[in-house]
Amino acid sequence: MPQSRNAVVLLSGGIDSTTTLAIARAEGFTPHALTIRYGQRHVAEISAAERVARALGVADHVVLDLDLRTFGGSALTSDIPVPQGAPLSGGIPVTYVPARNTIFLSLALAWAEVLGSQDIFIGVNALDYSGYPDCRPEYIEAFQRMANLATRAGVEGAQHLEVHTPLISLTKRQIIERGRELGVDYGMTVSCYDPRSDGTACGACDACVLRLRGFAQAGMQDPIRYASPAPSASF
Amino acid sequence: MPQSRNAVVLLSGGIDSTTTLAIARAEGFTPHALTIRYGQRHVAEISAAERVARALGVADHVVLDLDLRTFGGSALTSDIPVPQGAPLSGGIPVTYVPARNTIFLSLALAWAEVLGSQDIFIGVNALDYSGYPDCRPEYIEAFQRMANLATRAGVEGAQHLEVHTPLISLTKRQIIERGRELGVDYGMTVSCYDPRSDGTACGACDACVLRLRGFAQAGMQDPIRYASPAPSASF
Numbered sequence: 001m002p003q004s005r006n007a008v009v010l011l012s013g014g015i016d017s018t019t020t021l022a023i024a025r026a027e028g029f030t031p032h033a034l035t036i037r038y039g040q041r042h043v044a045e046i047s048a049a050e051r052v053a054r055a056l057g058v059a060d061h062v063v064l065d066l067d068l069r070t071f072g073g074s075a076l077t078s079d080i081p082v083p084q085g086a087p088l089s090g091g092i093p094v095t096y097v098p099a100r101n102t103i104f105l106s107l108a109l110a111w112a113e114v115l116g117s118q119d120i121f122i123g124v125n126a127l128d129y130s131g132y133p134d135c136r137p138e139y140i141e142a143f144q145r146m147a148n149l150a151t152r153a154g155v156e157g158a159q160h161l162e163v164h165t166p167l168i169s170l171t172k173r174q175i176i177e178r179g180r181e182l183g184v185d186y187g188m189t190v191s192c193y194d195p196r197s198d199g200t201a202c203g204a205c206d207a208c209v210l211r212l213r214g215f216a217q218a219g220m221q222d223p224i225r226y227a228s229p230a231p232s233a234s235f
Numbered sequence: 236m237p238q239s240r241n242a243v244v245l246l247s248g249g250i251d252s253t254t255t256l257a258i259a260r261a262e263g264f265t266p267h268a269l270t271i272r273y274g275q276r277h278v279a280e281i282s283a284a285e286r287v288a289r290a291l292g293v294a295d296h297v298v299l300d301l302d303l304r305t306f307g308g309s310a311l312t313s314d315i316p317v318p319q320g321a322p323l324s325g326g327i328p329v330t331y332v333p334a335r336n337t338i339f340l341s342l343a344l345a346w347a348e349v350l351g352s353q354d355i356f357i358g359v360n361a362l363d364y365s366g367y368p369d370c371r372p373e374y375i376e377a378f379q380r381m382a383n384l385a386t387r388a389g390v391e392g393a394q395h396l397e398v399h400t401p402l403i404s405l406t407k408r409q410i411i412e413r414g415r416e417l418g419v420d421y422g423m424t425v426s427c428y429d430p431r432s433d434g435t436a437c438g439a440c441d442a443c444v445l446r447l448r449g450f451a452q453a454g455m456q457d458p459i460r461y462a463s464p465a466p467s468a469s470f
Binding site: 062065106111113114133136139 | 303
């Protein structure tokens with residue numbers, strides 16, 4: 001068992017960040033969970049993040065307000081409709097939020113520096129990544145390099161900050177299987193970009209399609225509820 | 236006269252960012268000013284930024300709320316006293332806000348992407364920089380490299396984002412002289428980390444000392460008011 005060290009874990013309340021938090025704990029880190037309330041349509045994410053933080057156990061959980069709707073430009077934060085029924089069709093989708101991971105990692109960097117932590121965890125994924133540029137390994141490497149020049153550590157040479165991306169080369173199926181090994185209850189999580197007013201997932205947006213396909217490929221039933229008619233999980 | 240292009244200009248309301256905005260305009264850019272209300276003690280900065288944006292002329296001015304007090308760790312956002320009377324004594328000062336420029340540049344990056352802008356201006360300065368790691372040229376270069384991997388432009392290859400730092404190798408004296416050439420009225424600006432309740436600058440914090448020294452070396456009178464007894468400008 002490695003010595004416990006503080007780590008900042010970005011936690012959205014979805015499958016990927018929840019699994020990432022479970023992995024950080026399993027690796028012996030003391031997690032400090034950071035959730036950003038950025039004006040996303042799917043505010044159910046925030047409640048999910050709070051449930052997950054309580055259930056998995058964290059040293060503390062900060063929910064930070066940052067209204068990215070000010071800038072617009074994404075279906076997740078503005079009035080552009082969330083696409084339905086033609087998912088993963090190539091290119092960068094309209095659900096991409098400009099510079100989101102850069103902003104979130106920058107905020108995690110600030111907290112890590114205050115905590116004296118050298119470790120940030122983010123659940124980005126380069127395979128089932130829906131085409132977002134800020135989920136690619138070369139981006140993460142460039143962020144880490146910049147971060148090591150941005151902080152006291154970069155001047156004083158005392159620390160080396162690492163951005164951990166334990167999911168980056170996993171498929172959604174493998175992520176779910178890893179979470180199952182670690183005892184994660186995915187019934188706590190929320191993925192849908194466009195949930196119904198009763199809280200059920202739409203089953204048709206990119207996030208739902210990726211999620212359902214992952215559970216189907218892992219041979220598991222997704223424990224969350226979907227809007228009827230029930231979506232097909234045969235891909 | 237170059238063709239007008241959109242640029243995002245980080246504007247704090249101090250001498251450096253005000254001069255940077257004037258330079259962006261002089262270079263033919265259409266400036267979109269971004270000010271972050273991050274929980275700084277010196278909220279007079281925000282009013283100064285609004286005055287400067289109106290006076291110099293911008294396409295729009297966004298004041299974004301982001302409460303960095305959540306993380307603590309700086310004299311500018313927490314209860315650590317602002318040092319007085321022994322400025323610029325070496326090392327990284329307690330007024331350093333963890334990852335501040337990284338966070339601000341990330342927010343500028345998001346807005347630039349929405350605007351379709353390839354240009355961000357920030358008034359960092361590597362000479363009179365008070366020892367902040369995120370004011371060094373190698374940091375700015377690393378941020379720019381990361382930013383070009385973070386965005387649609389990085390995937391689609393259509394754009395190349397540039398972080399402009401027109402002040403990076405200037406002394407405070409040279410910055411003030413450049414602003415004077417461009418007709419900037421520094422009476423609108425605010426620099427003090429610890430202003431008195433009547434709005435006068437303390438004259439003793441690092442920011443005041445740098446400012447007063449810059450005006451003295453430029454052979455100019457600083458047009459703002461200082462708390463009495465009047466500070467010495469003989470450095």
